[in-house]
Amino acid sequence: MREFLGIDAGGTSSRAVLVDAEGRCRGYGRAAGGNPTSRGAGPAAAAVASAIEQALAASGGSGGAVEVVLLAHAGGHEDYLPGIEGRIAPLGVRVPVRPAGDLLALFASGTHETEGAALIAGTGAIGGVIRDGRLARVVDGTGWLLGDAGSGFAVGHRVARAVVDDLDGGPTTRLTPALLEAVGLEDDGDRVPVEGRPPVMNRLVHVLYELPPVQLSGFAPLAFALADEDPVARGIVQDAVAALAALLARVRGHQSHGPLVVGGSVLIEGVLRADPALAAPLLDAAGGASPVPVADGLVGAAVLALRAGGVEVDADRFARLASGVRAAAAAWSPRV
Amino acid sequence: MREFLGIDAGGTSSRAVLVDAEGRCRGYGRAAGGNPTSRGAGPAAAAVASAIEQALAASGGSGGAVEVVLLAHAGGHEDYLPGIEGRIAPLGVRVPVRPAGDLLALFASGTHETEGAALIAGTGAIGGVIRDGRLARVVDGTGWLLGDAGSGFAVGHRVARAVVDDLDGGPTTRLTPALLEAVGLEDDGDRVPVEGRPPVMNRLVHVLYELPPVQLSGFAPLAFALADEDPVARGIVQDAVAALAALLARVRGHQSHGPLVVGGSVLIEGVLRADPALAAPLLDAAGGASPVPVADGLVGAAVLALRAGGVEVDADRFARLASGVRAAAAAWSPRV
Numbered sequence: 001m002r003e004f005l006g007i008d009a010g011g012t013s014s015r016a017v018l019v020d021a022e023g024r025c026r027g028y029g030r031a032a033g034g035n036p037t038s039r040g041a042g043p044a045a046a047a048v049a050s051a052i053e054q055a056l057a058a059s060g061g062s063g064g065a066v067e068v069v070l071l072a073h074a075g076g077h078e079d080y081l082p083g084i085e086g087r088i089a090p091l092g093v094r095v096p097v098r099p100a101g102d103l104l105a106l107f108a109s110g111t112h113e114t115e116g117a118a119l120i121a122g123t124g125a126i127g128g129v130i131r132d133g134r135l136a137r138v139v140d141g142t143g144w145l146l147g148d149a150g151s152g153f154a155v156g157h158r159v160a161r162a163v164v165d166d167l168d169g170g171p172t173t174r175l176t177p178a179l180l181e182a183v184g185l186e187d188d189g190d191r192v193p194v195e196g197r198p199p200v201m202n203r204l205v206h207v208l209y210e211l212p213p214v215q216l217s218g219f220a221p222l223a224f225a226l227a228d229e230d231p232v233a234r235g236i237v238q239d240a241v242a243a244l245a246a247l248l249a250r251v252r253g254h255q256s257h258g259p260l261v262v263g264g265s266v267l268i269e270g271v272l273r274a275d276p277a278l279a280a281p282l283l284d285a286a287g288g289a290s291p292v293p294v295a296d297g298l299v300g301a302a303v304l305a306l307r308a309g310g311v312e313v314d315a316d317r318f319a320r321l322a323s324g325v326r327a328a329a330a331a332w333s334p335r336v
Numbered sequence: 337m338r339e340f341l342g343i344d345a346g347g348t349s350s351r352a353v354l355v356d357a358e359g360r361c362r363g364y365g366r367a368a369g370g371n372p373t374s375r376g377a378g379p380a381a382a383a384v385a386s387a388i389e390q391a392l393a394a395s396g397g398s399g400g401a402v403e404v405v406l407l408a409h410a411g412g413h414e415d416y417l418p419g420i421e422g423r424i425a426p427l428g429v430r431v432p433v434r435p436a437g438d439l440l441a442l443f444a445s446g447t448h449e450t451e452g453a454a455l456i457a458g459t460g461a462i463g464g465v466i467r468d469g470r471l472a473r474v475v476d477g478t479g480w481l482l483g484d485a486g487s488g489f490a491v492g493h494r495v496a497r498a499v500v501d502d503l504d505g506g507p508t509t510r511l512t513p514a515l516l517e518a519v520g521l522e523d524d525g526d527r528v529p530v531e532g533r534p535p536v537m538n539r540l541v542h543v544l545y546e547l548p549p550v551q552l553s554g555f556a557p558l559a560f561a562l563a564d565e566d567p568v569a570r571g572i573v574q575d576a577v578a579a580l581a582a583l584l585a586r587v588r589g590h591q592s593h594g595p596l597v598v599g600g601s602v603l604i605e606g607v608l609r610a611d612p613a614l615a616a617p618l619l620d621a622a623g624g625a626s627p628v629p630v631a632d633g634l635v636g637a638a639v640l641a642l643r644a645g646g647v648e649v650d651a652d653r654f655a656r657l658a659s660g661v662r663a664a665a666a667a668w669s670p671r672v
Contacts, residue, residue, distance in 0.1 A: 128532060138532030139504060142541050145493075145549055146500045157481075164482045168475060169586055196464060196474030205478050213481055213549075250505055 003065040004309055005055065005093070006301030008105060009034030009048050009073040011123070015298045016051035017325050018059045018066070019306065023317035025324030026061070028332055029054025036077040045083030052088050058328075063092030070098045070305035072105030072297045100304050103128040104135045105297030106263045108304055112318035116258025117251050119291075121244055121266035123217040125151035127251035130258070133307065137254045140247050144214050150243030152217035152266045158236045159219040160208055166232075167191075167201035173232035178222045183207050224270040227278060237278055241271055245285035252287060262291040299325050339401040340645055341391065341429070342637030344441060345370030345384050345409040347459070351634045352387035353661050354395045354402070355642065359653035361660030362397070364668055365390025372413040381419030388424050394664075399428030406434045406641035408441030408633045436640050439464040440471045442599045444636030446628040448654035452594025453587050455627075457580055457602035459553040461487035463587035466594070469643065473590045476583050480550050486579030488553035488602045494572045495555040496544055502568075503527075503537035509568035514558045519543050560606040563614060573614055577607055581621035588623060598627040635661050 003026065007016040014034030018027040031050035033039050039047070048071065056063050071084070081097045088097075107118040107130050114133035120126050125148045126141025144153040163179045166172055180187045180200070185207065191198045208216070223240075226233035244267070248260075262268070271279050272293060283291075294300075299322045303313050306321075313321070339362065343352040350370030354363040367386035369375050375383070384407065392399050407420070417433045424433075443454040443466050450469035456462050461484045462477030480489040499515045502508055516523050516536070521543065527534040544552070559576075562569035580603070584596075598604070607615050608629060619627075630636075635658045639649050642657075649657070 135532050137529055142500050142504070143545065145552075146497055146541055146544055147504070161482055164478050168478070168483070169589075193473055196471050205482055208482055209479065216481075253505075 001065055002067055004305040005052060005066050005069045006305040007048055007071045008296050008298040008301050009071055011035040011038050014047045014051040016055040017298055017302050018055045019302045019321060021311050023321035025328050027055040027059030028328035030332055035074060036080040041080040041083055045080050045087060048084050049087035053091055056091055066093045066095060068305045068309040069095055070100055070301050070308055072100045072102050072301040074102050098308060101135055102297050105300035106294060107261045108300030109294040109297050110261030110292035111259045112313050112315050113258050117255045118261045119248055120264040121151055122264030123152045124148045127247050129251060129254045139250045150240040152220040153214055155223050155236055155240050156216040156219035159223050160216050162232050167198055171232055174226050174230040175222055175233055179219060220266060224274060228275060241278060241281050245281040248285040260286055260289050260291045261294055263294045268293050337401055338403055340641040341388060341402050341405045342641040343384055343407045344632050344634040344637050345407055347371040347374050350383045350387045352391040353634055353638050354391045355638045355657060357647050359657035361664050363391040363395030364664035366668055371410060372416040377416040377419055381416050381423060384420050385423035389427055392427055402429045404641045404645040405431055406436055406637050406644055408436045408438050408637040410438050434644060437471055438633050441633030441636035442630060443597045444639040445630040445633050446597030447595045448649050448651050449594050453591045454597045455584055456600040457487055458600030459488045460484045463583050465587060465590045475586045486576045488556040489550055491559050491572055491576050492552040492555035495559050496552050498568050503534055507568055510562050510566040511558055511569055515555060556602060560610060564611060577614060577617050581617040584621040596622055596625050596627045597630055599630045604629050
């Protein structure tokens with residue numbers, strides 16, 4: 001039996017799926033984050049190998065039948081691929097690990113078509129146009145400092161700034177007690193300045209500068225949670241939606257036709273679950289096309305693995321693959 | 337003769353001035369940056385000691401008559417004061433180094449009064465209210481990540497983002513050729529995407545992420561230089577002025593009376609030299625009070641040194657001190 005491995009190596013977790021040429025899911029595995037930039041090349045490679053090992057074990061077979069290993073990741077660190085190859089060779093998998101971009105894998109997780117567009121807003125924000133099964137054009141995705149408008153970082157950063165501003169005498173917001181609790185600071189309500197500033201403000205500023213800046217993205221959910229009741233939180237969410245709508249409009253300026261696939265926690269758990277009035281500008285920018293939401297790029301990694309092996313992925317095979325991977329992911333539990 | 341040393345330890349340079357009890361300037365010295373956060377405690381202490389040594393040498397006297405050494409700096413690293421004391425003891429200066437905040441020293445550089453307000457917009461942005469010769473209240477100054485709206489960082493950051501956005505298909509701006517030249521990148525005009533993006537954009541993003549984020553403040557002058565001719569640059573300057581006007585309004589909400597002293601490159605070389613229509617919101621926020629611009633906190637450090645020694649600094653003594661320090665700074669040249 002011909003077998004194919006697709007892996008989605010994200011910042012939080014690495015997921016691997018073993019599929020056959022008909023798109024049937026034969027095994028699934030999940031391990032720690034596999035992003036070499038945030039985790040280091042060695043730990044990232046080990047996490048990816050662990051996910052692969054689980055998928056192989058679940059299938060009950062050896063790795064000898066695997067024809068293609070396709071790894072979707074954020075890119076820029078191809079030098080960790082040999083580390084993965086070295087770790088999976090003892091499992092019988094002796095083919096090279098092929099990299100693919102996370103944006104292309106996300107797109108291929110939502111459709112069997114090979115033309116269209118993708119928009120991700122997670123920690124970062126990026127859009128892309130796919131033509132002939134390849135990423136033809138990217139918009140934004142330039143990172144927390146230089147771009148990523150509308151991203152989780154952008155929202156969480158605004159949350160942090162709004163709370164510091166509140167404590168500094170700016171507009172009051174319910175984000176303040178929420179953020180102080182999130183970082184484990186007690187607010188005794190004392191606003192009498194010490195060395196010119198309220199003591200809790202000094203403590204918060206200190207705590208926030210201890211974090212790597214990109215971790216401010218962890219505060220983005222506070223803005224979505226409070227958007228219905230707090231004007232400051234609502235303003236932050238509105239600005240993020242406007243930025244994502246502008247990003248999508250620019251993407252669609254490069255796109256000829258095909259579906260729009262969307263992913264990332266800010267879109268899936270934030271914007272698309274928010275008050276419809278808040279999400280409206282983004283749906284307007286989609287121009288009537290109904291966005292296809294996907295959880296991650298794992299189905300797409302399997303699709304790309306099949307295609308790399310010369311297997312055509314039509315609508316039927318795609319549907320089988322997507323439902324099989326969904327079921328396997330839902331049934332998965334960590335080995336003790 | 338009674339002698340007093342005032343030192344302003346900034347990020348770019350450290351300046352020291354030796355004055356007598358009448359406010360006459362007896363010696364001046366200048367050395368490398370004396371900010372322990374950016375330079376490290378040892379090099380910062382050595383720079384401060386070098387500036388002091390020059391000021392003593394210029395006066396022709398020994399350090400034995402120095403009653404007070406007052407060091408104005410950004411604060412937070414008092415642990416480098418002993419390093420300074422150890423280096424100036426061999427010069428005969430055997431009194432402790434007293435620290436003072438840079439905001440208070442800046443205020444005292446502009447007036448002999450002991451009530452009023454100060455606003456600095458350099459790399460950062462901070463406002464403060466002075467009462468009874470002490471800093472009673474601070475507004476903002478929370479750094480590039482969490483505050484400093486209207487600062488050199490905020491302006492330079494916006495410049496960098498605007499240029500990346502231009503290269504990514506956003507609004508065209510004359511900031512783009514200016515920034516590419518500033519970072520030494522050739523723009524061949526090729527906008528055909530490679531891996532989804534124009535090549536020069538990839539190179540620029542790479543170059544900018546190599547910098548410590550706070551160094552983006554170095555691009556702020558580009559926005560002021562192009563504000564008259566480029567709408568994107570003008571918008572960035574307008575937003576910065578609006579942010580500084582809001583900061584000033586909040587400061588004045590805490591202030592009872594007294595002058596407004598202003599400093600920092602963004603205010604002195606940027607806003608106050610710009611098209612008056614651009615600066616208008618800030619002057620409006622000053623509420624008719626004419627801001628007193630100062631170059632740095634050196635005069636104020638000397639004022640605070642005199643006061644710490646029990647010497648009253650009235651309008652006459654202040655005027656003598658300020659003009660003497662200005663003349664000495666203008667006449668100074670580095671020792672070969």
